[in-house]
Amino acid sequence: MAEILTVLVTGCKGQLGSELRRLAKDPRCSFCRFLFVDVDILDICNRADVQNYMKLHKVDLVVNCAAYTAVEKAESNRELAFAVNADGVGVLAESCVECDAFMLHISTDYVFDGTALEPYKETDTVNPIGVYGLSKRAGEQAMLDKGVRGMVIRTAWLYSAFGNNFVKTMLKLGQERQEVMVVADQHGTPTWAADLAGAIIEIILQTDFSKRQGCEIYHYTNEGECTWFEFASAIMQLSGRNCKVQPISTSEYPTSCRRPAYSVLDKSKIKQAFGLRIPEWDDSLRKMLEDLKQQEH
Secondary structure: OOOEEEEEEEOOOHHHHHHHHOOOHHHHHOOOEEEEEEOOOOOEEEEHHHHHHHHOOOOEEEOOOOOOOOOHOOOOOHHHHHHHHHHHHHHHHHHHHHHHHHEEEEEEEEEOOOOOOEEOOOOOOOOOHHHHHHHHHHHHHHHHHHHEEEEEEEEEEEEOOOOOOOHHHHHHHHHHOOOOEOOOEEEEEOOHHHHHHHHHHHHHOOOOOOOOOOOHHHHHOOOOEHHEEEHHHHHHHHHHHOOEEEEEOHHHHHOOOOOOOOOEEEEEEHHHHHHHOOOOOHHHHHHHHHHHHHHEE
16 A cells, blocks of 8 residues: 555553554554544544544544443443443444544454353354443444444453553452452453454555445454463463462352353454464463563563
8 A cells, every 4th residue: 555544543542552552663554644542632422523633634544442341330330331332433433434434443242142152253143231242232333323334343351561451450469369269150262452453453454445345343352262260370370470269150259240151252254354363362461471571670
């Protein structure tokens, strides 16, 4: 692509946005002009601001990493979850249609109810069981309803050296306690945000967005699957924490929301479409822990 592609990345201070900021420096992305914004610069729920910003900067591609991701808090903050995860996505989609821009939006495994026995495909029926999942599904639907040229990438169990996430919580608890209780009957796939960011960059490098029509859904996580208990055990072991992880059942863990018992995602479609080689979750966890160490020094 000879022309410069103007890429607006929302939610740039979150886990995925932070990883994209790092990767944007890759010389292969020299044809992209990245605009990184967070809510302090651009509130995706403000229609007038979004439309003005996109027109002023002649945005060609929006990568929406902005989201309300506090799964537990969403149950009591329904309005806020829907404002960001559904209404804000609708505003972006509408603005993209107006500016003839392409939209790449990040969604979640929580759009499924977790009753499957094999990895979920993009075509499987959605049935969210909590407010967070409902709000994220409403965001996907908003994109489809607005008729935006776009792509939805569903991911799961995201973590990185940035922000708050399960890995960092476990590392902290591993230092403070001698034992932790972790749920052992919920299955999924941990995903290093740096790997997902790398996949997004790869998609940008390979795609002529001006020729893409319609809105496609894809799944992306790391390879393999585990329970939260197995994930926590790997974190303690790889970080050298001397903290015992005890398995418990979901029913023993007090929580305000229901979570999918099984939310492994089938990634065949995205691998085939873009020739992606996806790392195993435990290999990526090892790399993230090294990354975290380097950042702390």
